[in-house]
Amino acid sequence: MTTAALTAGCALLAFSPTLCLLFHLAYSKANLIIIITTSAFAYLVSTVVSSLLWLPVPASSRDNPYILMFPSIAAQFVTRAGFVWLYHKVEHSVERSIRRxxxxxxxxxxxxxxxxxxxxxxxxxxxxxNNASDDDAEDEPPASESSKLRLELNDWSSSLAAGTGYGGMHIIFLYGTLLASEANNVGTLYQPSCEVMPSLANSAVISHLFS
Incomplete structure (x- = not known):
């Protein structure tokens, strides 16, 4: 039987990088939360598109990995390109608003x-x-007024936020389903390709490295 300690430890191993980046980097900035949500939604759209592309494939051909792999790659490419295009469009809109x-x-x-x-x-x-010259000095706006309106949309934190959204949603699909199915299972699942390590631990390591 899959023990609670194994389940909890593997869950922490799989989700800890994403949770650390979410709470320590992006939690205090609303624009980073928006980037994380948008990138996670883009990955979700890519999985839906991949599933729709797999529907016309006959059941006899679904054992071929290449037939299933290329539609998924194409869906990932299109959705990531669309996310980048939307990201730059929003960034330019913010810059135009600041310039106005x-x-x-x-x-x-x-x-x-x-x-x-x-x-x-x-x-x-x-x-x-003299009073007029004093008015000139008093009415000068603070130099940081425009800088307060600028959003950090093209720096390292935004890149990490986008990767956190993609990685977090990928881990939920990759590992969350396995974790839910093995939580109350009678036995511990092992794969023939890795008989020395439970599938929960093996997938947790892969999810940890991916995130």
Whole structure:
């Protein structure tokens, strides 16, 4: 019988890299959570497309690994390319929005400066001129205003977030089903290709390395 210790240990081994990246890297940043969710959804779409491509294959030909492998590779390629295309499109949209904000802020500052120059021209006393120059210094916006609006969409953390989404969803499909089926099984499953290690432990190591 598969013991609880074996099940818990293999589950921790398989899911620990993904959970560590999720909680220590992406949990505090909303944009990284969105990237993880989107990449996981892209992998889910690729599996659905692969299943749809396998439906027309006759049952007599499904033992051929090449017939099953190439549709899956094509589905993975198309969905990953679509994810990258969507990612860059969102990134460019965010950059355009920031540039529009910066241009509007520059126009507002230019109009305010022109208004202050008009006030200085009509002012007749030195005290009024000093007050106008003080207004120039006070009305300057903080230099970090535009930088606060920038999202880190093209750095190492975004790459790790995308990989975490793909890897996490792949592990759920690859290992989650095996873990659920073996949790309350009567015996421990071994494969003929690896008779010295249970399938739970073998698949946990593969999932750990993949993630």
């Amino acid at each position: 904000h910066e241009r509007s802020e520059e126009r507002a500052r230019a109009e305010a400066a022109a208004a202050r120059r008009r006030r200085r021209r009509v002012s007749s006393t030195e005290g009024d001129a």
